[in-house]
Amino acid sequence: MAENTNKPAHGEAHDPEVNPGVSHETRDVNVFQISAFGIGLLLSCIVVVFLMWAMFDFLFHREDEKNRGNPAAAMMNERPKLPPEPRLQAEPRIELKDLRADEDAILSSYGWIDPNKGIVRIPINQAIDIVAQKGLPSKPSPAGLDNDGYRMIPEDSSSGRTLEKISQ
Numbered sequence: 001m002a003e004n005t006n007k008p009a010h011g012e013a014h015d016p017e018v019n020p021g022v023s024h025e026t027r028d029v030n031v032f033q034i035s036a037f038g039i040g041l042l043l044s045c046i047v048v049v050f051l052m053w054a055m056f057d058f059l060f061h062r063e064d065e066k067n068r069g070n071p072a073a074a075m076m077n078e079r080p081k082l083p084p085e086p087r088l089q090a091e092p093r094i095e096l097k098d099l100r101a102d103e104d105a106i107l108s109s110y111g112w113i114d115p116n117k118g119i120v121r122i123p124i125n126q127a128i129d130i131v132a133q134k135g136l137p138s139k140p141s142p143a144g145l146d147n148d149g150y151r152m153i154p155e156d157s158s159s160g161r162t163l164e165k166i167s168q
Contacts, residue, residue, distance in 0.1 A: 089095055106121070113119040122130075 107124045109121075109123060111121050113121050
């Protein structure tokens with residue numbers, strides 16, 4: 001039970017703003033013990049870090065001593081052996097850059113595709129302009145000839161049960 005620290009002394013008048021039944025516990029928190037625990041925890045963490053560093057250093061040197069070999073023997077193989085096929089790309093960014101440069105050169109230049117048949121390639125921008133001027137060739141479908149130039153396709157709203165006429 002908490003001690004009442006606000007008790008009026010004998011003979012003193014009771015102050016109406018002071019509640020004699022309410023007080024705080026002075027023995028709950030020991031600042032010295034909490035500070036000592038925090039400092040001890042910090043010091044133990046520092047000690048553990050240095051011990052781990054020393055252990056890793058010891059294990060590294062022990063393993064280094066155990067595996068000490070003849071470095072000249074390791075250098076006898078002058079060329080490294082390549083892994084079996086298929087191999088990964090050695091320089092993927094450079095290879096992609098070269099591939100794009102080759103493709104751009106093909107798309108923006110003239111050249112023969114088949115000289116025997118007389119088939120050539122033209123730059124893609126020029127090909128787009130020619131197609132835009134002439135238009136794409138079209139061939140009327142046989143279904144359109146039967147329906148006065150319209151073709152019948154299923155309507156989406158009827159789940160394909162009825163057909164809609166669309167001009168060609």
